[in-house]
Each structure stands twice: as C-alpha cells, then as structure tokens.
Amino acid sequence: MEANLSAADPDIRRFTHDDLPQIRQALIDVHADAYASAMDDEFNQRFPWFVDHWGGNPDFVCVIAFDGEEPVAFAYGAPATPKREWWREHLKPAPEKHLTFSFSELAVRTTWRKTGTAERVTRALLEDRHEDLVVLLVDTEHPRVQAMYESWGFRKVGDRQPFPDSPLYVVMLTELPLKPSPRNGPGSTLPTPDEPARPGGPYD
Numbered sequence: 001m002e003a004n005l006s007a008a009d010p011d012i013r014r015f016t017h018d019d020l021p022q023i024r025q026a027l028i029d030v031h032a033d034a035y036a037s038a039m040d041d042e043f044n045q046r047f048p049w050f051v052d053h054w055g056g057n058p059d060f061v062c063v064i065a066f067d068g069e070e071p072v073a074f075a076y077g078a079p080a081t082p083k084r085e086w087w088r089e090h091l092k093p094a095p096e097k098h099l100t101f102s103f104s105e106l107a108v109r110t111t112w113r114k115t116g117t118a119e120r121v122t123r124a125l126l127e128d129r130h131e132d133l134v135v136l137l138v139d140t141e142h143p144r145v146q147a148m149y150e151s152w153g154f155r156k157v158g159d160r161q162p163f164p165d166s167p168l169y170v171v172m173l174t175e176l177p178l179k180p181s182p183r184n185g186p187g188s189t190l191p192t193p194d195e196p197a198r199p200g201g202p203y204d
C-alpha cells in the first residue's frame with residue numbers, strides 16, 4: 001500500500017451527545033468501510049442502532065479523525081452504569097477505585113490502517129476522562145485486535161456475550177490514565193480474575 005503522507009497528522013475532533021445528528025452518518029460510513037469484509041454479518045448490520053443507543057446517552061463522547069473533511073476513524077464510549085460494568089462479574093472483590101468508562105467502538109478506514117490513527121483516536125478519547133478504569137469488548141476470534149489493546153495496557157478479565165446474536169467477546173480492562181506508549185500489560189496493577197489485588201496495588 002502506498003504510504004499515506006498525511007497519515008501522521010489527521011485532524012482530531014471531539015463530539016458529544018448533542019452532535020449526534022451531525023456525526024451519525026460519518027460513524028456509519030467509517031464503520032461500513034472498516035467492517036466491509038464482515039458486513040454480511042447481521043450483527044454488524046445493526047450498527048446504526050448501536051450508534052443511536054450510545055449516542056442517545058447524554059454522556060456520550062466521540063472522537064473522529066478527519067483527512068481534510070473526510071472522516072477516517074472514530075472512537076466512542078460513555079461512562080459505565082455503576083454495578084453493571086462489563087468487568088463486574090469477573091473481578092471479585094471489585095477494585096476499590098472502579099469508576100469506569102466503557103470504550104464502546106473503534107474503527108479505522110482500511111486505507112488508514114497501520115498509521116497510528118487507531119491509537120491516536122483512542123488516546124484522544126481517553127486522555128481527559130476522570131474515571132479510574134476503562135473497559136472494552138473485543139471479539140474472541142480477533143486475537144490480533146486483542147493484542148493491539150494489550151500493547152496499550154489492556155488485559156483480559158473474562159468473556160462476555162451481551163446479546164444472543166453478538167459474538168463472544170473478551171472483556172479487557174485497564175486503568176486511567178493510559179500509560180504512555182509503548183506500554184505492555186506487566187505495568188498493570190489491576191487484580192486478575194479470581195485473584196485478590198496485590199498488596200501495595202492501587203486498590204488496597
């Protein structure tokens with residue numbers, strides 16, 4: 001693939017719930033491109049419903065990377081509902097500091113892959129969050145995507161299938177703020193599933 005010379009410098013813009021009408025189609029278009037090879041999957045075809053569901057949350061936040069006026073990548077999420085966090089059934093006892101941000105979706109147009117844009121929009125989304133933790137779900141059949149999140153400091157805490165027709169997901173968790181890149185799992189002090197927090201860790 002030809003090097004994308006503007007790739008190092010996409011224009012990162014931030015949006016909220018109020019902006020949903022303006023950004024809705026951009027999210028759907030980037031998602032359709034990013035998942036082009038998997039759009040025969042009915043679950044992926046339901047993405048507009050998920051955009052409206054997440055975007056309908058008053059605390060929804062979204063970051064979109066633009067090449068000129070073309071949206072090329074996005075990351076979005078919202079604060080998790082207390083007691084219903086995706087990690088909740090897997091970590092007992094719950095971490096002491098457990099205010100959680102749910103990182104719902106990340107997608108990069110195929111022509112913008114391997115440019116650092118995925119990490120850039122992720123860090124922009126998460127950099128000013130006040131929560132203690134960020135949780136996400138990744139398809140158990142996409143181990144390379146899981147490895148990407150591990151390289152940013154996330155680690156697996158369990159599996160979860162939120163809907164009968166959804167894939168089985170790996171639940172991944174890390175602390176906020178994200179550690180600077182490159183950063184790998186061993187730096188994390190989160191308790192592992194079925195294992196109490198280590199003495200001296202942040203949850204004692």
Ligand SMILES: CC(C)(COP(=O)(O)OP(=O)(O)OC[C@H]1O[C@@H](n2cnc3c(N)ncnc32)[C@H](O)[C@@H]1OP(=O)(O)O)[C@@H](O)C(=O)NCCC(=O)NCCS
Binds near residue numbers: 108119144
């Ligand atoms: C995941 C994504 C944002 C990463 O973008 P990136 O940082 O530019 O990195 P890549 O596209 O090279 O992806 C990283 C690795 O995951 C793999 N991968 C990416 N999306 C994948 C998918 N949907 N299914 C299976 N593997 C996938 C890539 O093949 C790559 O593997 P490699 O390291 O062996 O080359 C981008 O690939 C994308 O938008 N994918 C489709 C949407 C998606 O899966 N989002 C994640 C939801 S949890």
